[in-house]
Amino acid sequence: QEVHWTYTGENGPEHWAELEKRSHCGGKHQSPVNIIDIQTQEDPDLLPLDLHYYGQVRIHEVANNGHTIQYNFEAGDYISLWDVRYDLKQIHFHEAAEHTLNGIRYPLEMHMVHVNAQNEIVVLAIMAMEGESSVPFTFLEQYLPLDPGETKIIDQNFDLNTNLPANRDYYTYKGSLTTPPCTEGVTWIVFKEPITVSLEQVKELQRLMPLNNYRGEQELNGRVVKVYES
Numbered sequence: 198q199e200v201h202w203t204y205t206g207e208n209g210p211e212h213w214a215e216l217e218k219r220s221h222c223g224g225k226h227q228s229p230v231n232i233i234d235i236q237t238q239e240d241p242d243l244l245p246l247d248l249h250y251y252g253q254v255r256i257h258e259v260a261n262n263g264h265t266i267q268y269n270f271e272a273g274d275y276i277s278l279w280d281v282r283y284d285l286k287q288i289h290f291h292e293a294a295e296h297t298l299n300g301i302r303y304p305l306e307m308h309m310v311h312v313n314a315q316n317e318i319v320v321l322a323i324m325a326m327e328g329e330s331s332v333p334f335t336f337l338e339q340y341l342p343l344d345p346g347e348t349k350i351i352d353q354n355f356d357l358n359t360n361l362p363a364n365r366d367y368y369t370y371k372g373s374l375t376t377p378p379c380t381e382g383v384t385w386i387v388f389k390e391p392i393t394v395s396l397e398q399v400k401e402l403q404r405l406m407p408l409n410n411y412r413g414e415q416e417l418n419g420r421v422v423k424v425y426e427s
C-alpha cells in the first residue's frame with residue numbers, strides 16, 4: 198500500500214498495473230464492470246441474500262484515507278453465502294459510481310466490504326440516486342469533513358438495514374478490488390435497485406469526500422453477470 202496510486206494523472210488507473218507489478222490490476226477478472234440487463238443470466242442456484250444485519254452494529258470510526266471516506270465497524274453483522282459467514286468490516290463510498298447499470302452511472306456507490314475466516318472478500322454494492330433524503334446518510338455525514346489522513350472515533354450504533362433498498366434483487370459476478378492491488382477472487386453483489394438520497398445530500402457528500410474516486414469500466418473477458426430476481 199506504499200505506492201501513491203491516484204485516480205488521475207501519472208499514477209492513475211491506466212498505470213496501476215505497472216505501479217505494482219505483483220498486483221492483479223492488469224488481470225482478466227477486474228472490477229468494476231458495466232452490467233447490461235440483456236446480457237445477464239438468471240441462475241436457479243442463486244439464493245435470496247441472507248443478511249444478518251441486526252440494527253445494533255457499532256461503527257467504531259470514520260477515516261478519510263485520501264481515496265475515500267470509510268466507516269469501520271466492530272464485529273457483529275454479517276452475511277451468509279453458501280453457509281459461509283462473511284463479517285462486515287467497513288463501508289465506503291465512490292463518487293461517482295464504479296459499476297454502471299445499462300450504461301448509467303449513478304452519482305454515488307456505497308461498498309459494504311465483508312470478509313470470511315479465509316480472508317475471502319464479498320462486497321455488496323448499493324447505488325444511490327437523487328430522490329427522497331436518506332436518514333442514515335444524514336447520520337453518516339455528521340462526522341464529516343475529515344482531512345486526508347484524518348480519523349474520527351464514532352462508537353455509535355448503526356442500523357445497516359435502514360440503508361438498503363426495499364427490493365433485494367441483485368447481480369453477482371466474480372471480480373476484483375477496484376483499487377490497487379486489484380486483488381481478484383472478490384465476489385460482487387450489486388443491488389439492482391438504488392437507494393435515494395436528496396440532491397442536497399449528494400452535493401454535501403461531493404463537497405466532503407474525495408471526488409471522482411472511481412475506476413473506469415473493466416472488460417468482462419467472457420465473464421457472465423448472474424442475476425437473482427425474487
Ligand code: SG4
Nearest residue numbers: 264265267289308310320373374375376
Ligand atoms: C477503498 O479504497 C477502501 O478504503 C479500501 O479499504 C478498499 O480495500 C478499497 O477501496 C477496495 O475496495 O470495495 N472498492 S473495493 O473494491 O477493502 C479493501 C481499505 O481498508 C481491501 C484500504
Ligand code: ZN
Nearest residue numbers: 289291308375
Ligand atoms: Zn469501493
